[in-house]
Amino acid sequence: MTETPATPRIFYYFLKNYNKISYIMDSILKPEGLTAGQYTALSFLKRFEPCTSAELARHQNITAQSMGEYLSALENKGFVEREYLDGNRRNIMVRRSPAGIEVQARCDAIVHQAEQAYLSPIPPEDVDRLVRQLTQLFHSQENQ
Numbered sequence: 092m093t094e095t096p097a098t099p100r101i102f103y104y105f106l107k108n109y110n111k112i113s114y115i116m117d118s119i120l121k122p123e124g125l126t127a128g129q130y131t132a133l134s135f136l137k138r139f140e141p142c143t144s145a146e147l148a149r150h151q152n153i154t155a156q157s158m159g160e161y162l163s164a165l166e167n168k169g170f171v172e173r174e175y176l177d178g179n180r181r182n183i184m185v186r187r188s189p190a191g192i193e194v195q196a197r198c199d200a201i202v203h204q205a206e207q208a209y210l211s212p213i214p215p216e217d218v219d220r221l222v223r224q225l226t227q228l229f230h231s232q233e234n235q
Contacts, residue, residue, distance in 0.1 A: 115209065119201050123194055124168055130202070132161040133170065133187060133195045141174065141184040170194055 116127035125133075135150050136142070142150075148158035162185060165171040170191030176182035187195065210218050 112209070115205055116202065119205050120198055123198050123201070125170075125194065125198060126164075128157075129161050129165055129170075130195070130198050132158065132165060133191055133198075136171065136185065136187050136191075137195060140186040143183060144185055147185065165191065 113127055116130065120127060120130050131151065132147065135147055139147065139150055144158050144162055145155050147162075148155045151158065162171055162173075166173065168190075170188055171185055172188045174184045174186070176184060213221065
């Protein structure tokens, strides 16, 4: 018979926080017409544009199909533009449109406020330590 731990496993807390953060982000971004996934795609575009949809999917560690859905929705809203290189339909570069740059800037401020509120129970020096540790943990798992 397997023993049940007296306290929940750490993955439980990661998942609970992930679910809560996803809910918060979807709620605060909805007035801007974005989901958390669409906002994240815009954020990655800011760092890597212009790039292909496949490159963006790899950076975000999601499927090409999921990225295609995010980009189609963003394109329909006028937040991203696609450009064919050399007239080749297989070489499509994606970038934020001026409207996408503007909405992302507004959302960055909204998300920053939400992050500050979410982390407010933790002293600032502990938040800095938490960010360093989460970053270290993430990078240690990147190639696994």
